[in-house]
Amino acid sequence: STSSNLITATLFPGDGIGPEIAESVKQVFNAAEVPIEWEEHFVGTEVDPRTQSFLTWESLESVRRNKVGLKGPMATPIGKGHRSLNLTLRKELNLYANVRPCYSLPGYKTRYDDVNLVTIRENTEGEYSGLEHQVVRGVVESLKIITRQASLRVAEYAFYYAKTHGRDRVSAVHKANIMQKTDGLFLKCCREVAEKYPEIKYEEVVIDNCCMMLVKNPTLFDVLVMPNLYGDIISDLCAGLIGGLGLTPSLNIGEGGIALAEAVHGSAPDIAGKNLANPTALLLSAVSMLHHLDLNEQADKIQDAILKTIAEGKYRTGDLGGTSTTTEFTKAIIDHL
Amino acid sequence: STSSNLITATLFPGDGIGPEIAESVKQVFNAAEVPIEWEEHFVGTEVDPRTQSFLTWESLESVRRNKVGLKGPMATPIGKGHRSLNLTLRKELNLYANVRPCYSLPGYKTRYDDVNLVTIRENTEGEYSGLEHQVVRGVVESLKIITRQASLRVAEYAFYYAKTHGRDRVSAVHKANIMQKTDGLFLKCCREVAEKYPEIKYEEVVIDNCCMMLVKNPTLFDVLVMPNLYGDIISDLCAGLIGGLGLTPSLNIGEGGIALAEAVHGSAPDIAGKNLANPTALLLSAVSMLHHLDLNEQADKIQDAILKTIAEGKYRTGDLGGTSTTTEFTKAIIDHL
Numbered sequence: 023s024t025s026s027n028l029i030t031a032t033l034f035p036g037d038g039i040g041p042e043i044a045e046s047v048k049q050v051f052n053a054a055e056v057p058i059e060w061e062e063h064f065v066g067t068e069v070d071p072r073t074q075s076f077l078t079w080e081s082l083e084s085v086r087r088n089k090v091g092l093k094g095p096m097a098t099p100i101g102k103g104h105r106s107l108n109l110t111l112r113k114e115l116n117l118y119a120n121v122r123p124c125y126s127l128p129g130y131k132t133r134y135d136d137v138n139l140v141t142i143r144e145n146t147e148g149e150y151s152g153l154e155h156q157v158v159r160g161v162v163e164s165l166k167i168i169t170r171q172a173s174l175r176v177a178e179y180a181f182y183y184a185k186t187h188g189r190d191r192v193s194a195v196h197k198a199n200i201m202q203k204t205d206g207l208f209l210k211c212c213r214e215v216a217e218k219y220p221e222i223k224y225e226e227v228v229i230d231n232c233c234m235m236l237v238k239n240p241t242l243f244d245v246l247v248m249p250n251l252y253g254d255i256i257s258d259l260c261a262g263l264i265g266g267l268g269l270t271p272s273l274n275i276g277e278g279g280i281a282l283a284e285a286v287h288g289s290a291p292d293i294a295g296k297n298l299a300n301p302t303a304l305l306l307s308a309v310s311m312l313h314h315l316d317l318n319e320q321a322d323k324i325q326d327a328i329l330k331t332i333a334e335g336k337y338r339t340g341d342l343g344g345t346s347t348t349t350e351f352t353k354a355i356i357d358h359l
Numbered sequence: 360s361t362s363s364n365l366i367t368a369t370l371f372p373g374d375g376i377g378p379e380i381a382e383s384v385k386q387v388f389n390a391a392e393v394p395i396e397w398e399e400h401f402v403g404t405e406v407d408p409r410t411q412s413f414l415t416w417e418s419l420e421s422v423r424r425n426k427v428g429l430k431g432p433m434a435t436p437i438g439k440g441h442r443s444l445n446l447t448l449r450k451e452l453n454l455y456a457n458v459r460p461c462y463s464l465p466g467y468k469t470r471y472d473d474v475n476l477v478t479i480r481e482n483t484e485g486e487y488s489g490l491e492h493q494v495v496r497g498v499v500e501s502l503k504i505i506t507r508q509a510s511l512r513v514a515e516y517a518f519y520y521a522k523t524h525g526r527d528r529v530s531a532v533h534k535a536n537i538m539q540k541t542d543g544l545f546l547k548c549c550r551e552v553a554e555k556y557p558e559i560k561y562e563e564v565v566i567d568n569c570c571m572m573l574v575k576n577p578t579l580f581d582v583l584v585m586p587n588l589y590g591d592i593i594s595d596l597c598a599g600l601i602g603g604l605g606l607t608p609s610l611n612i613g614e615g616g617i618a619l620a621e622a623v624h625g626s627a628p629d630i631a632g633k634n635l636a637n638p639t640a641l642l643l644s645a646v647s648m649l650h651h652l653d654l655n656e657q658a659d660k661i662q663d664a665i666l667k668t669i670a671e672g673k674y675r676t677g678d679l680g681g682t683s684t685t686t687e688f689t690k691a692i693i694d695h696l
């Protein structure tokens with residue numbers, strides 16, 4: 023049913039537990055009367071029997087047209103020789119910034135109760151260039167590429183994000199004491215952008231020291247911006263502080279205003295189809311997508327219901343120490359709306 | 360005074376607080392009647408006024424001849440154009456494995472009370488190749504180099520270490536899902552060595568996931584082995600779990616049986632010369648050196664005294680929340696011998 027009031031968003035349920043947790047999002051969105059209609063496409067690690075494809079041109083065009091989408095987990099096989107679908111989407115859609123807010127969930131106890139930070143990861147280059155070769159037998163090399171254009175772009179986004187989200191500090195994470203040229207260029211770009219935001223405090227922190235500080239006292243940080251691999255590492259470390267990737271949202275920002283929200287956890291093939299998966303990360307990612315669309319009322323309502331359900335503790339999935347099914351947990355959220 | 364019973368070890372006190380904490384080690388070693396005589400050499404970030412040198416050939420020869428040494432902190436200026444002294448020593452002495460045991464200190468409370476693991480870092484190549492250049496304006500690249508020789512060498516050391524230290528698991532940390540050739544070769548070498556140690560369990564863990572697991576539950580790990588940059592990051596993260604770099608020992612293993620113990624924390628110029636520095640990391644590194652020399656009795660005695668002093672809590676330096684001076688803390692350790 024198409025209606026002029028509805029926003030069309032692309033949905034890639036993904037592999038493994040993807041379809042179940044995507045179903046949870048659809049139900050919660052329906053119950054909250056979110057004015058979104060989904061354009062669902064199959065993208066996955068096993069080829070779609072109908073299209074004989076992992077990823078069709080139509081799927082990519084759907085995101086390009088709608089400019090907004092939600093994706094479930096997709097497996098990245100180690101050493102299978104074909105590029106990860108996650109990376110293919112980043113490249114094809116030019117998803118240049120990966121934004122992961124990370125905050126302690128009320129009532130869900132970990133060793134840390136005061137985490138509230140956001141990692142912003144350059145998502146297109148660095149150690150992910152894909153440029154590798156064997157020099158001679160037994161000697162291989164990988165190229166890390168840092169460009170002024172991509173570094174400025176992600177730095178701009180980080181400061182813009184800080185400013186529009188009431189955050190007052192941006193820390194650039196680097197290893198410029200060793201990689202003076204690559205990480206040095208990244209820092210130079212961050213400094214240039216920082217000058218345009220005198221109201222935002224800017225600092226630089228070496229990655230090893232940053233990890234030590236994060237595990238000692240995560241409140242030292244607010245917004246962190248960094249090259250691709252450091253972002254991969256630090257965002258997972260931060261997720262660990264608050265309970266894991268099953269609880270953290272992620273939003274990818276692309277050129278031309280594209281936003282693709284995604285659950286960054288694995289596809290958990292062992293529990294797929296068993297109604298045991300935790301939909302929290304995908305739900306919170308969907309909430310980020312709503313915020314991005316300025317549907318703040320619905321976003322806040324849904325986020326509150328998710329956090330209340332987790333805080334209450336009566337309905338929790340197995341990964342959080344509970345015994346609820348995906349559908350029971352989803353129903354509890356809907357009851358809290 | 361030279362005596363045939365004495366082992367000669369090189370001592371580089373280093374920069375900043377280095378001389379004070381080295382003095383602490385000398386006093387504790389004297390009190391414990393450790394059969395070592397020190398051959399002290401100046402190596403530091405400011406040139407020695409006597410030699411006009413940062414690092415003399417004689418200093419390097421001293422370690423090469425004695426095959427064992429202890430070094431204090433040396434500053435690595437960011438972007439000053441000259442190579443870090445730490446890196447120069449690694450390169451000149453071919454210090455191929457950096458070994459950092461990391462365990463919760465009894466009585467010193469952090470968020471974690473059950474850490475007991477060892478990180479073993481490849482210390483000569485990877486992202487530390489120093490090979491970087493500008494391709495065109497605004498596009499720079501760094502080369503990560505992985506060789507079969509260095510990977511086998513550090514993997515051999517890790518399994519040998521596990522076996523000789525009663526540890527039963529080795530985890531190789533990597534990002535071979537992205538860097539299939541470089542990290543792929545590293546893993547291949549680890550697998551080859553693992554086959555020779557059927558009694559040691561071998562597993563592989565992706566670096567981002569490893570960091571998440573470490574902050575959630577560090578008891579999942581025993582011995583971790585990894586390429587240079589991952590080792591840099593993970594060893595600092597682990598230090599953070601138990602209280603920071605001021606508390607963790609480090610030992611570098613080089614070709615030809617060289618062992619250079621070192622405090623890996625900074626040189627803390629702000630408190631240098633004020634009798635405020637914490638000598639624990641250098642003392643525990645000196646203990647690793649004694650274990651390496653099979654002076655286990657003295658090593659254990661000194662380690663016990665250090666741990667008891669910290670556990671007791673009466674004498675602690677400022678970084679550990681106490682008010683003791685370096686000399687008071689050192690004296691307390693000596694009293695516990």
Ligand SMILES: CC(C)[C@H](C(=O)O)[C@@H](O)C(=O)O
Binds near residue numbers: 098106254286537567
């Ligand atoms: C699966 C893998 C290719 C991916 C990455 O390394 O970026 C993942 O860890 C992530 O963070 O999205």
Ligand SMILES: CC(C)[C@H](C(=O)O)[C@@H](O)C(=O)O
Binds near residue numbers: 199230435445591
């Ligand atoms: C100071 C720096 C060059 C060094 C490194 O990156 O190896 C330090 O972090 C370390 O771990 O010894």
